[in-house]
Amino acid sequence: MKKFGLFSIFVVGLTAGLVAQGPVPVRGTIALEGTMRKFYRGVNTIVVTTLDGMDHVYHFTKDLVVHGGKGSGVGALEGLRGTVVVHYTIEGTEQSAQEIDRIGDEGLMVTEGAVVQIDRVRKQITLRLDSGRTETLRLTDRAAVDAGTDIDPTSTGTTKVVVYYSDTTGQKVVHFIKKTS
Secondary structure (H helix, E strand, C coil): CHHHHHHHHHHHHHHHHHHHHCCCCCCCCEEEEEEEEEEEHHHCEEEEECCCCCEEEEEEEEEEEEECCCCCHHHHHCCCCEEEEEEEEEECCEEEEEEEEEECCCCEEEEEEEEEEEECCCCEEEEECCCCCEEEEEECHHHHHHCCCCCCCCCCCCCEEEEEEECCCCCCEEEEEEECC
């Protein structure tokens, strides 16, 4: 009985220690796709709803980068609705938006393919499209560091992705990569 009591105390103590540790902190920039729902200029906050129906609240500063909005900086958020990708960091419990990409009409375009190669030094990704041809696209600085880190470099040609890119100067520049298989 005494051994059982000591064992119980050990298990309870171990469990309490694990719970107290909390989740592993996330480092770097995270990207999340969702629908822009609300913009609160006075408190520098936006609300984005993900595909699973969860609302996420992000704070931002005046140096926020917005691709595909009307205007520049925070002003580009006025009237911005529809699908967006929010690039954010987490400090404590606060999620801070660094960049917002509008997807669709006046924003980033989307294409799918299988990853042939990601060259983070040259800031390039090569995809094999459904048509069988390959295409090499540039990566933004942020995408070269953060995007596609879950893609196994040894699985050449088998990892399917969706890439979100701009094409303002005749060259496709990838802002975000989402693994689909």
